[in-house]
Amino acid sequence: MFDERDREVLCAIVQSYINNPDPVGSRFITRKYAFSLSSASIRNIMSDLEEMGFLRQPHTSAGRVPTDKGYRFYVDYLCSHEQQYDNRAFFNEITRELESIKNDIDVLLSETTKRLSNFSHYLGVALSPKSGSATFNRITLLKHRRNHVVTVLFTDEGLVRNKVVDVDFDLTQRDLNRIASYLNSEFYGYNLNDIRTKIVREMSEEKILCDTLISRAIRICREVLSSPSGNIFISGFSEVLGLPDFSDVEKIKEISRAMEDKHLIIKLLDKFSESAKDEVQVIIGSENSLAGMKGFSIVAATYKEGSRPVGSVGVIGPTRMDYSKTIAMVDIVSKFITKVIEGK
Amino acid sequence: MFDERDREVLCAIVQSYINNPDPVGSRFITRKYAFSLSSASIRNIMSDLEEMGFLRQPHTSAGRVPTDKGYRFYVDYLCSHEQQYDNRAFFNEITRELESIKNDIDVLLSETTKRLSNFSHYLGVALSPKSGSATFNRITLLKHRRNHVVTVLFTDEGLVRNKVVDVDFDLTQRDLNRIASYLNSEFYGYNLNDIRTKIVREMSEEKILCDTLISRAIRICREVLSSPSGNIFISGFSEVLGLPDFSDVEKIKEISRAMEDKHLIIKLLDKFSESAKDEVQVIIGSENSLAGMKGFSIVAATYKEGSRPVGSVGVIGPTRMDYSKTIAMVDIVSKFITKVIEGK
DNA sequence: ATTAGCACTCTCCTGTTGAGAGTGCTAATT
DNA sequence: AATTAGCACTCTCAACAGGAGAGTGCTAAT
Numbered sequence: 001m002f003d004e005r006d007r008e009v010l011c012a013i014v015q016s017y018i019n020n021p022d023p024v025g026s027r028f029i030t031r032k033y034a035f036s037l038s039s040a041s042i043r044n045i046m047s048d049l050e051e052m053g054f055l056r057q058p059h060t061s062a063g064r065v066p067t068d069k070g071y072r073f074y075v076d077y078l079c080s081h082e083q084q085y086d087n088r089a090f091f092n093e094i095t096r097e098l099e100s101i102k103n104d105i106d107v108l109l110s111e112t113t114k115r116l117s118n119f120s121h122y123l124g125v126a127l128s129p130k131s132g133s134a135t136f137n138r139i140t141l142l143k144h145r146r147n148h149v150v151t152v153l154f155t156d157e158g159l160v161r162n163k164v165v166d167v168d169f170d171l172t173q174r175d176l177n178r179i180a181s182y183l184n185s186e187f188y189g190y191n192l193n194d195i196r197t198k199i200v201r202e203m204s205e206e207k208i209l210c211d212t213l214i215s216r217a218i219r220i221c222r223e224v225l226s227s228p229s230g231n232i233f234i235s236g237f238s239e240v241l242g243l244p245d246f247s248d249v250e251k252i253k254e255i256s257r258a259m260e261d262k263h264l265i266i267k268l269l270d271k272f273s274e275s276a277k278d279e280v281q282v283i284i285g286s287e288n289s290l291a292g293m294k295g296f297s298i299v300a301a302t303y304k305e306g307s308r309p310v311g312s313v314g315v316i317g318p319t320r321m322d323y324s325k326t327i328a329m330v331d332i333v334s335k336f337i338t339k340v341i342e343g344k
Numbered sequence: 345m346f347d348e349r350d351r352e353v354l355c356a357i358v359q360s361y362i363n364n365p366d367p368v369g370s371r372f373i374t375r376k377y378a379f380s381l382s383s384a385s386i387r388n389i390m391s392d393l394e395e396m397g398f399l400r401q402p403h404t405s406a407g408r409v410p411t412d413k414g415y416r417f418y419v420d421y422l423c424s425h426e427q428q429y430d431n432r433a434f435f436n437e438i439t440r441e442l443e444s445i446k447n448d449i450d451v452l453l454s455e456t457t458k459r460l461s462n463f464s465h466y467l468g469v470a471l472s473p474k475s476g477s478a479t480f481n482r483i484t485l486l487k488h489r490r491n492h493v494v495t496v497l498f499t500d501e502g503l504v505r506n507k508v509v510d511v512d513f514d515l516t517q518r519d520l521n522r523i524a525s526y527l528n529s530e531f532y533g534y535n536l537n538d539i540r541t542k543i544v545r546e547m548s549e550e551k552i553l554c555d556t557l558i559s560r561a562i563r564i565c566r567e568v569l570s571s572p573s574g575n576i577f578i579s580g581f582s583e584v585l586g587l588p589d590f591s592d593v594e595k596i597k598e599i600s601r602a603m604e605d606k607h608l609i610i611k612l613l614d615k616f617s618e619s620a621k622d623e624v625q626v627i628i629g630s631e632n633s634l635a636g637m638k639g640f641s642i643v644a645a646t647y648k649e650g651s652r653p654v655g656s657v658g659v660i661g662p663t664r665m666d667y668s669k670t671i672a673m674v675d676i677v678s679k680f681i682t683k684v685i686e687g688k
Numbered sequence: 689a690t691t692a693g694c695a696c697t698c699t700c701c702t703g704t705t706g707a708g709a710g711t712g713c714t715a716a717t718t
Numbered sequence: 719a720a721t722t723a724g725c726a727c728t729c730t731c732a733a734c735a736g737g738a739g740a741g742t743g744c745t746a747a748t
Contacts, residue, residue, distance in 0.1 A: 103508040162506045164447035
């Protein structure tokens with residue numbers, strides 16, 4: 001009911017449509033892909049494939065177009081992930097130009113998404129490491145004007161975060177040192193999420209409320225940890241505008257709305273980093289469940305710190321996407337970032 | 345040759361066109377603006393205005409449309425800058441929601457541009473303070489893993505900047521303290537630009553080369569100052585897409601290209617902050633000289649630190665822009681940011 | 689100086705038509 | 719039994735023509 005020949009036809013149709021967004025007809029297939037079959041036979045096969053839900057017709061007497069289910073089958077069973085020439089060039093550029101940026105993860109991610117979108121012609125996206133699971137190493141407090149404290153937080157993973165915190169009391173540098181060393185002894189080795197919940201729990205305890213030093217320390221620490229966790233990077237909008245899929249204003253509005261709603265994309269990418277699979281993952285069109293992302297696919301992977309995935313990176317593009325090329329690229333990028341983070 | 349009546353007609357045409365992007369005809373003017381003249385007379389006046397270069401016709405037998413020169417005259421002499429209801433709402437939202445963000449200038453600017461674009465329906469843009477003219481107050485160096493130093497730079501203006509610097513030598517925290525105190529004594533009170541040039545000059549001097557402490561100090565300091573200076577914030581792309589001016593794909597591509605070329609916009613805004621005028625400034629369409637910004641106008645102003653302008657904020661939109669409203673908004677915003685920076 | 693009247697121009701919408709591409713079905717062929 | 723040739727049918731798209739609508743410029747009258 002679904003033999004080798006059917007697969008070949010489906011594959012040909014998907015590939016042809018990816019190359020060029022015109023519905024593909026039976027005659028075109030016979031000519032271009034040199035099947036030893038007539039167009040009439042292809043028509044029969046296509047009709048079967050349509051009934052099985054892999055293809056659909058935009059209208060009677062147009063050719064066929066893959067459905068999301070069709071793409072899914074293509075990605076899972078048909079497309080080869082072999083590296084192409086393009087990808088080698090991509091790999092070279094990435095490693096050559098970006099390897100030196102290792103101190104500022106945000107710059108690294110932003111530059112990487114830029115290259116990713118340049119080479120793929122889709123939207124490059126990345127989520128910066130979730131600091132929640134990072135491990136507290138130490139904190140330094142520096143006096144800055146009256147009522148302002150500069151905090152510098154170090155994690156075991158090498159993350160450094162600073163923030164200016166308002167305090168409603170005037171403190172000397174000596175006070176700050178005492179507060180810092182309290183925090184350091186108290187929280188060393190915990191991960192930041194645990195510290196956050198620990199603080200909430202302890203806030204109400206009496207011993208905290210009585211001791212001004214401790215209560216001040218806790219308050220400062222809470223401020224530091226309240227910072228937004230995941231930064232998102234998106235780039236390549238003008239790349240996407242060049243695609244024929246976006247020759248229509250409505251389509252453009254759609255994707256730009258999706259882009260501005262960074263919240264949703266963050267959630268989406270978060271899912272990737274939670275499901276700690278090792279491979280590149282693909283979400284196609286309506287599999288996505290998110291309204292406003294109907295016509296788009298996402299190819300993403302996580303990058304890791306040690307063996308723990310801490311963030312994700314990927315590509316958003318139309319469902320009519322060059323999956324094999326894109327998957328290979330995302331694979332390269334995620335591994336590259338992992339490598340850089342771990343300091344080689 | 346250009347009397348009161350001509351002005352009134354020009355004003356009516358510009359306003360009508362701003363409301364609604366249809367070429368405006370003579371009959372429409374007489375009906376809508378209740379001139380005590382017939383459409384024929386209006387036609388004569390319009391013909392004169394066209395000859396003077398304030399109006400043009402998209403094609404014979406369409407109505408008239410303002411030229412850049414027409415907008416310029418409107419902005420300089422005709423439009424009233426009175427506050428409208430909208431602006432008060434805008435002012436309230438800005439002050440209520442953003443006054444508390446004063447420690448992180450970048451967050452402040454990014455949030456402000458968001459509101460600005462929301463209310464204006466154009467692109468909100470802002471340039472973060474040029475740190476070059478800020479005054480060195482002190483620097484703190486903290487050890488971070490081997491070969492990495494976290495630097496925290498304080499300026500008199502309250503700016504705090506941190507950066508992780510690679511060093512090719514291993515140092516104890518005590519060494520770092522000595523280096524920091526050398527830098528502090530050496531550079532206290534200078535502005536960052538001067539320090540940068542000073543470093544370049546001194547790098548070659550012998551005494552520097554001999555003394556390892558000093559040479560290391562200088563090297564670290566150079567790294568710190570090499571950071572990118574002006575950050576740019578742009579927001580509101582999806583706002584802009586809703587405007588009838590961008591119902592055409594080509595137009596959308598144009599503005600998105602202009603947006604991606606952040607370099608150019610930075611240059612442009614830089615000009616604003618240099619020409620230290622106190623008012624909101626307007627650049628209309630081709631006055632801009634920048635290719636790729638032909639159909640766009642820029643309304644911008646500087647925000648200040650003391651009396652010195654340090655950055656700029658504004659709006660980019662189609663030449664067919666509601667100038668009086670936008671100018672009022674940019675005025676509010678620039679004054680608001682100035683106020684917040686100076687800590688009220 | 690102003691205006692009514694009119695011929696003219698240009699856009700935009702609508703309907704028509706014909707070419708082209710592709711399908712599904714049936715009957716013939718292998 | 720699978721494949722294919724042939725054909726009628728459907729749908730899109732581009733080109734074209736006509737007509738309504740809006741606006742102008744000019745001239746002659748007020």
